Amino acid sequence: MKISLGPVWAVAKKDLLLEVRNREIVVSILVFSGLVFIIFNFAIELTRVNRDTVGPGVLWVAFIFAAILGLNRSFIIEKDGNALEGMMLSPIGRDTILVGKTLGNLLFMLAALVVLFPVFTALFNVNVLKPEIIVIAALATVGLATTGTMFAALSVNTRAREIMLPVLFLPIAVPILIAAVEGTAQITQGGNWSEAAEWLQILAAFDIVFVIAALLTFQFLLED
Amino acid sequence: MVESIGTKRTVWLFATAVLVLVTMWMIFEWVPTERNLGVVQRALYVHVPLAWISMVAVGVVAAASLMYLITGKRRWDSIALASAETGVLAGTLMLVTGAIWAKPIWNVWWTWDAKLTTTAILWFFYVAYLMLRAFAPPGNQAYRMAAVVAVLGAVDVPIVYYAADLWRTAHPELIIGPAADSSGLTSEMGLTLLVSVVAFTSLYIYMLVDRYRVRQSELEISDLKREMRNYLYAPSTSDVPATAQSLRAAAAEPIGD
Numbered sequence: 001m002k003i004s005l006g007p008v009w010a011v012a013k014k015d016l017l018l019e020v021r022n023r024e025i026v027v028s029i030l031v032f033s034g035l036v037f038i039i040f041n042f043a044i045e046l047t048r049v050n051r052d053t054v055g056p057g058v059l060w061v062a063f064i065f066a067a068i069l070g071l072n073r074s075f076i077i078e079k080d081g082n083a084l085e086g087m088m089l090s091p092i093g094r095d096t097i098l099v100g101k102t103l104g105n106l107l108f109m110l111a112a113l114v115v116l117f118p119v120f121t122a123l124f125n126v127n128v129l130k131p132e133i134i135v136i137a138a139l140a141t142v143g144l145a146t147t148g149t150m151f152a153a154l155s156v157n158t159r160a161r162e163i164m165l166p167v168l169f170l171p172i173a174v175p176i177l178i179a180a181v182e183g184t185a186q187i188t189q190g191g192n193w194s195e196a197a198e199w200l201q202i203l204a205a206f207d208i209v210f211v212i213a214a215l216l217t218f219q220f221l222l223e224d
Numbered sequence: 225m226v227e228s229i230g231t232k233r234t235v236w237l238f239a240t241a242v243l244v245l246v247t248m249w250m251i252f253e254w255v256p257t258e259r260n261l262g263v264v265q266r267a268l269y270v271h272v273p274l275a276w277i278s279m280v281a282v283g284v285v286a287a288a289s290l291m292y293l294i295t296g297k298r299r300w301d302s303i304a305l306a307s308a309e310t311g312v313l314a315g316t317l318m319l320v321t322g323a324i325w326a327k328p329i330w331n332v333w334w335t336w337d338a339k340l341t342t343t344a345i346l347w348f349f350y351v352a353y354l355m356l357r358a359f360a361p362p363g364n365q366a367y368r369m370a371a372v373v374a375v376l377g378a379v380d381v382p383i384v385y386y387a388a389d390l391w392r393t394a395h396p397e398l399i400i401g402p403a404a405d406s407s408g409l410t411s412e413m414g415l416t417l418l419v420s421v422v423a424f425t426s427l428y429i430y431m432l433v434d435r436y437r438v439r440q441s442e443l444e445i446s447d448l449k450r451e452m453r454n455y456l457y458a459p460s461t462s463d464v465p466a467t468a469q470s471l472r473a474a475a476a477e478p479i480g481d
Contacts, residue, residue, distance in 0.1 A: 147376075150372075150376070151373075154356070154369050154372070154373065155356075157360070157361055157365065157369070158356065158359040158360050158361065158369075159359045160359050161359075163355075163359075164352075164355065164356060164359055167348075167351075167352040167355060168349075168352045168353075168356060168373060170348075171345045171346075171348050171349040171352065171377075171380075171384075172349070172376060172377065172380050174345050174384050174387070174388075175380070175383045175384050175386075175387035178387040178388065178390075178391045179387055182390075182391055198390060199390075202383065202386065202387050202390070205383060206383055209379060209383065210376075210379075213375075213376060213379055217293075217372045217375070217376070220293060220368045220369075220371070220372050221368075221369070221372060
């Protein structure tokens with residue numbers, strides 16, 4: 001396992017260039033998250049009483065569902081026209097390709113969050129634009145992008161891949177969901193760093209464990 | 225060789241059957257009824273062994289999957305598959321018996337306590353694992369994918385439990401916890417539980433080995449089919465693999481035993 005930054009960046013840059021030209025993934029995440037916001041608004045009416053406690057759940061559930069669509073998309077475009085095989089023929093390791101894809105997915109998710117946070121704040125009048133929540137979001141996104149890329153790379157080769165990704169990914173991502181929702185809720189209810197500390201620890205632990213696990217297992221995911 | 229394995233299996237199955245019958249007698253006749261919880265407490269003697277089997281099964285899946293990734297030997301994958309199927313069965317029964325026990329005691333079928341939450345997530349994860357095996361492309365890639373997923377799942381369990389535990393304590397307690405825990409067991413109850421755990425473990429081992437052997441036979445058949453295909457489409461007789469030649473010889477013999 002030897003991963004150098006040059007090829008990793010080349011793979012990520014390819015994804016970014018594609019995204020700049022057709023804006024498929026980020027726009028899909030945004031539109032879908034926005035729709036889930038609207039639907040949640042009917043399902044659980046967010047009032048002045050409950051919005052600070054329930055709001056973070058709405059935000060993160062919407063984002064994680066939308067992220068699944070983006071992750072699926074990022075590997076389906078590789079499958080179309082056998083682009084993935086082309087990359088695998090190039091003289092770089094399989095893990096390098098997947099680290100690059102992870103980096104690309106991470107940047108797409110962060111880009112979507114940059115738009116989603118102000119929109120959510122405006123729609124529900126819950127201020128999530130606070131440094132504590134931004135750190136929570138950054139840590140959560142690293143974990144989501146890492147595990148999500150692993151499972152998207154797996155599921156794209158299966159039948160019923162649209163089902164396989166969420167079914168595999170959601171149980172694994174449960175700690176992220178719990179920690180992101182609860183951590184964000186602590187802050188929206190007027191807490192500060194000390195109230196969010198234990199949730200930040202869970203997110204950091206998840207990130208460390210799964211970044212290491214990803215680097216060790218990426219080589220097994222793409223072979224055929 | 226084959227016969228001796230067959231005999232061993234029969235003996236094992238018979239011993240397991242006797243053990244299970246003894247367990248049933250102990251649970252329903254011999255063991256005294258728990259004073260506070262009543263008759264429904266007898267679910268404990270089935271629920272706990274099932275939970276134990278699920279836990280062992282998850283451990284076996286993870287260990288066998290890791291061994292598959294290290295060695296690449298197909299039999300490790302077969303062990304993982306056999307254990308995952310047995311584990312999902314035991315886990316399902318554990319959830320059902322747990323709910324039956326919880327309803328009269330806690331007054332709810334289900335509560336989002338850390339243990340229950342983790343169990344539910346784990347159950348979904350292993351169902352997803354079996355789905356992945358069903359949907360994956362055939363061959364070694366499927367085994368590798370399944371092995372990676374199983375290892376990742378095992379790594380995730382402690383984090384899920386820790387997060388669920390913290391999440392639970394962050395919320396108010398909704399129901400009254402179990403009135404009496406296993407600490408309140410009499411020696412007869414303890415013995416019944418022990419015998420039940422042994423009986424269920426024996427059953428698990430039997431099912432695991434049986435499923436493993438069925439799986440190995442399936443793989444053997446698919447290997448033979450592939451060789452037959454190679455034989456049929458072989459350009460010349462010198463390309464015919466040895467197994468296919470012996471198969472052809474075997475097919476010419478009359479079917480005995």
